[in-house]
Amino acid sequence: MALSRLDSLYMAVVADHSKNPHHHGVLEDVEQINLNNPTCGDVINLSVKFDGDVISDIAFAGDGCTISTASSSMMTDAVIGKTKDQALELADIFSKMVQGEKADSQKRLGEASFLAGVSKFPQRIKCSTLAWNALKKSIERSEM
Structure with missing residues (x-):
């Protein structure tokens, strides 16, 4: 089965975010959230800087599969300034x-909406949500 042009575009965007992730690194002087996906070995270290109620800076590091890394990159783009x-x-x-x-x-997710196809592969859902779960944990801890 041939891929549609749209599917090819989505795959290219995901591959680019995986190979050239945005906001990759570690922020100093903020709490680090570390999560892992034991089923496949993905690991993320998320650092989020808050200016009051706003995410003023965000970065991630770690080792993950293409989906995990791309999702992390897309997530950082989607939430910075929110x-x-x-x-x-x-x-x-x-x-x-x-x-x-x-x-x-879903359109509000920006390029992260390109990961909608993950739903066809249930074993990859945890890969795609790892960074988002780390974000939720970071926000939860910031409220304490």
Whole structure:
């Protein structure tokens, strides 16, 4: 079965985010959130800087598969400059999307919406949501 042009574009964007991730690294002087996916070995270290209620900077490091790394990169692009509530809402939209729910709100995810196809591969859902779960944990801890 040949890939459609749109599928090819999506695959190219995912591959580019994996090979050239955005916001890759570690931020100093902020709490580090470390999560892993024991089923495949993905590991993420997420650092988020908050300016009041707004995500002013974000970075991730770690080792992960193509989906995990691309999702992490796309997540950082999607949430930087957003409030904590907006970021949590995007995380919820993303989680529902990769579990197969379709909604117009997916467009708010930016390029992360290209990962909707993950829903066809249940074993990859944890890979795609690892960074988003780390983000939720970071926001939760910032509220303490």
